[in-house]
Amino acid sequence: MLVGMNWILLSLVSATLLGVYDAAKKWSVQANAVPVVLLVCVSIGASLYLPLVLWSTFWADSIPLDRFVVRPLSWNEHGLIASKSVLVGASWTFAFSALKHLPLSIAAPIRATSPFWTIVIAILFFGERPAPLQWAGIGIVLIGFWRFTLVGRREGIRFTRNRWVAMMTMATLLGACSSIYDKWLLQKAGFDPVTMQAWFTIDLVPVMVPLAVWWYRFDAPVASAAGRAKGPSQPFQWRWSIALVSPLLILADWFYFVALSDPEALVSVVSVVRRSSVVIALGFGAKALSEANFRAKSACVAVILLGVVLLTWHG
Template sequence: MWLLFAFLSAVLLGFYDVFKKHSLKENAVLPVLFLNTLFSSLIFLPFIGLSAIAPSILEGTLFHVPLVGWDVHKFIIIKSFIVLSSWIFGYFGMKHLPLTIVGPINATRPVMVLVGAMLLFGERLNLYQWVGVMLAILSFFMLSRSGKKEGIDFAHNKWIFFIVMAAITGAISGLYDKFLMRQFNPMVVQSWYNVYQVFIMCPILALLWWPKRKETTPFRWDWAILLISIFLSAADFVYFYALSFDDSMISIVSMVRRGSVVVSFLFGAMFFREKNLKSKAVDLILVLIGMIFLYLGSK
């Protein structure tokens, strides 16, 4: 069951990437990120408030947010800093790179999660799962070849570095999520980490963007910014629920979620008119075959 939720999360995450790419086109990055955190927190604030004022209404449902103390909130604040670091790197990288490059790079993130899951949680893969992981690694090296045809040097392009850093911090976040889901309610983690991100983003926006806003890319409102928050919140809700199952494996959930690259790749080809699609499609097929092996290995 948890694997099906992971696949659903992947689809929702793909649409999140598409709306994020659209929102960042010729737009200021930090205000878009701030609004994303703000809207995401507004989605969950009613559940926090209702659970506190009238707990009997949501109690026993997936949307109930139990009251917790500082002993829990301190771990959630750490989660907020990790996720926000990944997003800052990822947003800047996505603005300056084709979606058909960013998606497959992000699809390699689960390999880092796999290594961490084996070391920290004692997870072990079977033959099918190992084949899936090896195909994901191979796709990354093939993607670097495709990128060179567009003048993108993986070794010296700073935006590639940003996306790689986003993947590394995202992998750390994934491993931390498994640790959190072993101890805490999923809604407590998701609702409060969104709220804390708003408070973290306020000084970042005030100190880094506001003083130089007239010298850099101007901010413009786009309704896709709201859709970023909606699809991300839905994707994370399903993701946290999948991790709450006792037999769930973060190495597999993380890998399946990177299947979002299928959605982002198709939109990158059809709506953003990105180039060099044939060779990138080969990289994507490798990722998809890897997903199939992971699914077979998890049955």
């Protein structure tokens, strides 16, 4: 049924799911142990895909839709997928850690600048030369980002000195690299979406295990004589939002990968539409989390999205 759907429509569905995913992620990491949250999230994702991998391995002919068959891979192909898992794992570690300490209405717009970084990477490493409209888009994104620094100061967040802003920016930069790598894997290396996503999700588990082990060994709170947890970090608390993080991302990524696998799809446009999820995150931060300066942040988001549209106009 999805074969004939327009890749822009698929991107819009992905954006909606991604916005809800951002909200669930923020709710999960608040006053919680980030390394364990990450490991639980990726383990839930892997448990959802493992049955499909086993089904495809032993009874592939019984799967009703060919689109859902996970193909066997060579060791070299597994290495390519594992590289994506390491890249995304690093991005998630930075993003989850920053999201714990930043308002969602600050963190999500920083992530929305991902297409800007994609263009910057293309200029610096692939010799691309932006068109005049794209240069205008770069300037507008920078203006919007600068306006965000002014709004952030009202909440005591100085963008040039705040390590959580730096970590979210690094997560966004790594995410932009992942977007470029996704296009190569899907359109050049020949991976189909479900195979790429299934093995990437499973490979994330061993990527996240060392961080969780380090937290348990060196940073986990210990019980005091009074029975209360004491230590440099916060204890892990189970929340149902944690169970939603991976399913939401899997669905969002699946629609994204299917859209991106269309030969007519433009990665820059797909990336922009996907980043419109910031609108949902902004609304959730204002209504559910009672975050401040909603109107000022909304204006900044509008400027950033305008710049991002111009960045992709040439494509």
